[in-house]
Every structure is written in C-alpha cells, then in structure tokens.
Amino acid sequence: MAKLEIHNLSVEYTLKRTNQSVLALQAVDLTVQNGEFVAIVGPSGCGKTTLLNLVAGLWPITQGKIHLNGRPVQGPGNDRAMVFQTPALLPWRTVQANVGYGLTLQGYSRLETQARTQRFIELVGLAGFEESYPHELSGGMQQRANLARALAVEPALLLLDEPLSAVDAQTREILQIELQRIWLATRHSALYVTHQIDEAIFLADKVVVMATRPGRIQAVIAVDLPRPRPLSIKRHPAFIALSEQIWQLLQRDVSFPRMEH
Amino acid sequence: MAIYPIEEKSRLGSNRTLAARVAALWPRAHRYDHTLLGWLTLIAFFALWELAPALGLVKPLFISSPSRIFKAALWLAERGLWRDIQVSAQEFGIGFGLAVIIGVPLGMLLGWNTPLRAMFNPLISAFHATPRVALLPLLILWLGIGISSKIAIVFLGSIFPILITVMAGMRTLDENLLKCARSFGANDRQIFLTLALPSTVPFIIAGMRLAVGRALIGVVVGELVASTAGIGHMMSIASATFQTDKVFVGILILASAGYSLTELLTWIEAHFERWRPQK
Ligand SMILES: Nc1ncnc2c1ncn2[C@@H]1O[C@H](COP(=O)(O)OP(=O)(O)O)[C@@H](O)[C@H]1O
Ligand SMILES: [Mg+2]
Numbered sequence: 121m122a123k124l125e126i127h128n129l130s131v132e133y134t135l136k137r138t139n140q141s142v143l144a145l146q147a148v149d150l151t152v153q154n155g156e157f158v159a160i161v162g163p164s165g166c167g168k169t170t171l172l173n174l175v176a177g178l179w180p181i182t183q184g185k186i187h188l189n190g191r192p193v194q195g196p197g198n199d200r201a202m203v204f205q206t207p208a209l210l211p212w213r214t215v216q217a218n219v220g221y222g223l224t225l226q227g228y229s230r231l232e233t234q235a236r237t238q239r240f241i242e243l244v245g246l247a248g249f250e251e252s253y254p255h256e257l258s259g260g261m262q263q264r265a266n267l268a269r270a271l272a273v274e275p276a277l278l279l280l281d282e283p284l285s286a287v288d289a290q291t292r293e294i295l296q297i298e299l300q301r302i303w304l305a306t307r308h309s310a311l312y313v314t315h316q317i318d319e320a321i322f323l324a325d326k327v328v329v330m331a332t333r334p335g336r337i338q339a340v341i342a343v344d345l346p347r348p349r350p351l352s353i354k355r356h357p358a359f360i361a362l363s364e365q366i367w368q369l370l371q372r373d374v375s376f377p378r379m380e381h
Numbered sequence: 382m383a384i385y386p387i388e389e390k391s392r393l394g395s396n397r398t399l400a401a402r403v404a405a406l407w408p409r410a411h412r413y414d415h416t417l418l419g420w421l422t423l424i425a426f427f428a429l430w431e432l433a434p435a436l437g438l439v440k441p442l443f444i445s446s447p448s449r450i451f452k453a454a455l456w457l458a459e460r461g462l463w464r465d466i467q468v469s470a471q472e473f474g475i476g477f478g479l480a481v482i483i484g485v486p487l488g489m490l491l492g493w494n495t496p497l498r499a500m501f502n503p504l505i506s507a508f509h510a511t512p513r514v515a516l517l518p519l520l521i522l523w524l525g526i527g528i529s530s531k532i533a534i535v536f537l538g539s540i541f542p543i544l545i546t547v548m549a550g551m552r553t554l555d556e557n558l559l560k561c562a563r564s565f566g567a568n569d570r571q572i573f574l575t576l577a578l579p580s581t582v583p584f585i586i587a588g589m590r591l592a593v594g595r596a597l598i599g600v601v602v603g604e605l606v607a608s609t610a611g612i613g614h615m616m617s618i619a620s621a622t623f624q625t626d627k628v629f630v631g632i633l634i635l636a637s638a639g640y641s642l643t644e645l646l647t648w649i650e651a652h653f654e655r656w657r658p659q660k
C-alpha cells in the first residue's frame with residue numbers, strides 16, 4: 121500500500137517539427153492515500169496519459185515532484201504497474217506467459233512466477249484460458265489478462281489508463297463490476313484514468329476533474345457511496361447528483377464536446 | 382469465485398458460415414484433396430513430357446523425357462554425380478550457413494542501433510543493388526576456380542536479403558509493447574530477448590527464404606562460369622556436348638533442392654508461428 125504525492129507538477133512537450141511547446145500539465149497537485157481508488161476524468165488531450173506516464177516513471181520529471189511512500193519517483197519501479205489502454209499483450213505468448221511477463225522481467229523465480237500467475241489469472245476470471253493466445257481472446261478478456269499482468273507484480277500503486285475504452289458498452293459494465301470486485305479483494309492504491317463520468321464515480325473514492333489547455337485539475341470530488349456498489353447504484357439520486365456536478369465542471373471547459381439531446 | 386464473462390459466450394455460440402462448418406467436418410479429407418490435386422498435376426506434367434517426344438511432336442534432343450533423364454541420372458550416379466552433388470551442397474551449405482550466422486546477428490545489431498545503421502545503411506543498400514554475379518570475375522581472380530570462389534558468391538548472394546529483412550524486422554517493434562516492458566522496469570537486454578528477438582523471427586525466416594533462391598543462383602552461375610566440379614560444372618559440360626538428358630538431371634536436382642529447402646523453411650516457420658491466427 122502506498123501514498124502517492126504529486127506536488128506542483130508541470131510538463132511541457134516540445135514538438136520537434138514546429139519547435140512549438142505545449143503545456144500538457146500545469147501545476148498539478150494530487151494525493152492518493154493508502155488503499156485509495158482515485159479516478160481522473162477529463163477531455164482528451166488534457167494530459168491524463170501524460171500524468172500516468174510521469175507517475176510510472178516513463179517520462180522525465182522536469183518541474184515539480186512526485187513521491188511514492190516518501191521516495192521521489194525516478195524512472196520505472198517494482199512499486200508501480202500500469203494497465204494500458206491497448207492491452208499490449210505479447211502476441212506470441214500464451215495468457216499464462218503474458219500474465220507472468222512482469223514477474224519474469226523483475227527476476228522472480230520460475231516457481232514464484234507460476235504460483236502468482238495462476239492466482240491472478242483466477243482472480244480476473246481467466247481460469248481455463250491459460251494456454252490461449254491473445255488473438256483467441258475477446259477484447260474484454262484481453263483486458264482481464266492485461267490487468268492480471270499488472271496485479272501479479274503486486275505493485276504498491278496501480279496505474280490504469282482508460283483500460284475499458286476499447287470494449288463495447290455491455291462488456292464495459294461487466295468489467296466495471298469485475299474491477300470493483302478485484303479491487304476490493306486486493307485494495308491497491310489506484311490511479312484510474314477514464315473518459316466516462318459514470319465509470320469514475322462507480323469505481324472511485326474520489327474523482328479528479330481535469331481541464332484542458334493547459335492540462336490542470338479543476339476539482340476533486342469525494343464519492344461517499346457504500347461498497348460494494350451494484351450497477352443499479354448508477355440510478356441512485358446521490359450518484360446522479362455527482363455525475364451532474366462533474367458534467368457541469370467539464371462543460372465549463374470549452375473544448376469539451378457538448379452533447380445535444 | 383469468478384463471474385463468467387458474458388463476452389465469451391459469443392465465442393462458444395456458432396455463427397460460422399455453412400461452408401466453414403462443412404470444411405470443419407472433413408478437415409483432413411479437405412487437406413488431402415488439395416495435396417492430391419497438386420500431385421496429379423505434377424504427374425500429368427511428367428506424362429505429357431514423356432509422350433510429346435514419343436509421339437514425335439518435339440525432338441528429344443531439345444526437351445529430353447523423364448525416362449531418358451532417369452537413365453541419364455543412373456548412368457551419372459556411377460560416374461561422379463554424387464561427388465558433384467557433394468561439391469555443390471558444400472558450396473551452398475557453407476556460403477548460406479555463414480550468411481545466416483553473420484547476417485542474423487548483424488541485421489539485429491544494425492536494426493537495434495540507430496547510429497550504426499546510419500553508418501552502414503548506404504553501403505549495404507549499394508551492395509544489395511549490385512548484381513552479385515557481377516563480382517564473380519573478381520572473386521575468381523582472388524580465390525581461384527575451386528570451391529572458395531563459389532562459397533564467396535553464395536555468401537554474398539544470400540547475406541544481403543537476410544541482413545535487410547532482419548534490419549527491417551527489428552524496427553517493427555510495437556511501441557505499446559516496448560512501453561509496457563519499460564513500465565515493468567525491463568532493461569535493454571531483456572527488451573532484446575523478450576520483444577525484439579521473438580518479433581523478428583518471421584523476418585529472419587522470410588530473409589532466409591529469399592536467400593535460398595539467391596544462394597542457388599550463386600552455386601549454379603559460379604559453377605557455370607568457372608569450376609572443376611559441381612552440378613553446374615556437370616551441366617555446362619553436358620550442354621557443350623549436346624547431352625540434353627544430363628542437363629535436365631542437373632535442373633531437376635536444383636529444382637528439388639530449392640523446393641525442399643523452401644518447404645523446410647515453411648515448416649520451421651509454422652513451428653515458430655503457432656501463436657498466429659490459423660487461416
Ligand atoms: N510525446 C508527446 N510529444 C508532444 N506532445 C505530446 C506528447 N504526448 C502528448 N502530447 C500532447 O500533450 C497533450 C496531452 O496529451 P495526453 O496526456 O495524451 O492527453 P490525454 O491522455 O488526456 O488524452 C496533448 O495536447 C498531446 O497532443
Ligand atoms: Mg490518453
């Protein structure tokens with residue numbers, strides 16, 4: 121379990137071709153408590169992926185600070201694992217070998233790798249598909265494998281970048297329930313990026329609302345709904361009020377596409 | 382307890398086409414049918430070849446016939462054909478083997494390392510664009526008319542296709558996989574072994590497949606130009622003395638060698654590519 125502290129983080133990209141600079145993140149402050157599930161919503165281009173990449177240590181920090189358990193983040197580490205938007209499974213490896221990939225890279229023994237791999241394959245509901253190749257799985261199942269691979273290294277902090285954005289609406293709701301079940305079983309600290317307001321509220325202890333140009337945090341909204349939450353909670357007045365509040369915040373951001381009905 | 386995911390149901394339910402279902406009922410028969418068709422065509426071809434000169438349609442001097450070729454092969458077998466096959470096989474084996482042993486790691490290194498690639502790319506492209514046979518007179522001058530000049534031409538013929546395809550293969554590394562490996566803290570060596578190498582295998586085999594043809598050209602042309610032994614040597618003597626049957630023995634040996642080697646590579650490829658969607 122871990123406490124993540126992001127302090128005054130700014131990121132500027134310089135486009136090589138035009139030599140223009142884009143302020144992707146501006147003065148971001150954010151804390152994720154031990155065992156807390158924090159969701160980030162925001163229009164595309166507001167720097168959500170950038171933020172996760174920095175926390176994951178995949179991009180250098182030039183302004184501001186990120187601390188995990190009191191230690192500054194410098195590059196990737198065993199204390200964090202990322203679930204990517206595209207499942208990024210190795211196509212020539214079976215589910216089992218894919219779930220064990222992170223463990224192998226981090227030098228775990230074959231025995232330990234095997235035991236943990238099996239445990240997390242079962243946890244994400246992929247038992248019976250150990251010997252399948254990624255192309256034999258549906259998109260939803262690929263994401264389960266992707267999640268199991270990240271969970272298997274037992275990271276202090278789990279980073280998830282729109283993990284459900286590529287699956288269809290029905291599968292998405294099933295996986296939301298599954299994610300909650302898995303999270304309740306593991307209680308990882310989690311930083312979860314999503315496009316969808318209802319997904320953020322459903323899963324999170326608090327929702328971070330971002331704005332674009334420059335990418336920044338507009339508001340942090342606590343979600344005090346009891347767990348485990350059934351899907352029907354999405355029709356609860358408290359849930360609807362929260363989603364209305366976040367919707368209003370996002371609407372203020374001019375570049376967020378307005379929805380007509 | 383795992384909740385059984387709904388999305389898997391569609392995989393179990395059958396919405397395949399009728400044709401696919403019928404094919405699935407007789408997968409073996411289906412495959413055997415195709416193999417049989419291929420063999421029938423081949424047999425028909427040889428039958429026609431045998432009949433055409435027998436019916437006086439073409440002069441046997443030009444096209445020979447399977448039975449004449451068979452007789453010539455038996456005759457040659459007792460008079461040094463094995464020796465010729467051995468010499469040619471040796472030239473091919475050593476030249477092609479060296480090209481693989483050097484070309485694969487070198488291609489990987491150049492594909493992996495951008496500055497090195499920048500240094501050597503123009504040289505490699507220039508070599509690749511030059512017809513290698515044009516170097517033969519030079520090689521003979523340097524290495525003589527024995528086996529060495531042929532090994533050299535086979536090597537030069539086959540290393541460039543391997544080098545170039547392997548280099549290209551190394552550069553097709555999936556960005557997402559790379560990012561994933563890095564996020565787990567993979568070092569360069571691990572990325573090479575777990576990502577670069579496996580994703581380059583199909584390119585290595587494709588390069589070798591191209592190289593087989595080039596290597597065989599090297600063997601034959603090398604031996605035709607100047608040699609003391611080998612299939613090409615035997616063919617050039619037979620041709621100069623109008624012994625069509627013997628020339629055909631050489632052609633058939635080369636054809637079956639090329640075919641078998643390509644089939645072998647297809648088999649190896651299938652072994653490495655078990656994970657790919659079946660067609
Ligand atoms: N590697 C990069 N180089 C230059 N600009 C980038 C790079 N990555 C992202 N950006 C820009 O930074 C902004 C934030 O991007 P990103 O973090 O991917 O947003 P999000 O994930 O919220 O959609 C966008 O304007 C994007 O174009
Ligand atoms: Mg993104």
